[in-house]
Amino acid sequence: MANKQFGNTLRTLRKARGYTQQQAADLLGLKNKSTLASWEVGKSEPDGYTFLKLCRLYGVSDIYSAFNEMPPTAQVTNGILESYTLLRDDYKKMIDNMIFQLLDIQEKLK
Template sequence: MSKELGARIRAARERLHMSQAALAEAIGAGNQSTVAGWERGRTEPDGETLARLAVILKVSTDHLLGIDDGVLSLPADVADLAKDIAGLPPSERAVIEKIVAALKAEDKAKVVPR
């Protein structure tokens, strides 16, 4: 059993402000004790459940398994924003890129009104 997997499940769940019971319901895993067992490292989800967990928790399966520990998991609101931006046409994404570049620049007063 992997306590690291459980810790990653818990961290991702908590980042979304989701209870164990809510995650169990969303995944169809029975009840809260199933999720608690995963998080404590007593049991592990099977491969299909792990894939569903990744979707629900908005992380990759690699992240849950600890394969990409160096990769930052994005907060849900940032991931949602990234999806919105990805859906824009290239010309509009270019505008967003310019805004971000300006925000990162020294003189933010030109971009962000005070």
């Protein structure tokens, strides 16, 4: 079973562009609108290529924000920041010093 929230987002994006299911299906080259309808109710999901076509059709330039997801790099960054907050103050100072040293080295290499 596919994700219902994913389907709801697809429906919202389609309606925001003013397309009926039939119009969107035609523009995507689908045989009929029932395929699109099954995606929108969460019964199935499009393949990767069709998903990219959907994003282009619906004017989605940032897939993560359109689907209320966090990019993988942001997840890592948030995890690092969360871990940093758990450190003792003396360890935080060590990390801060390392960061400043690396920034200095990076600047000198430019």
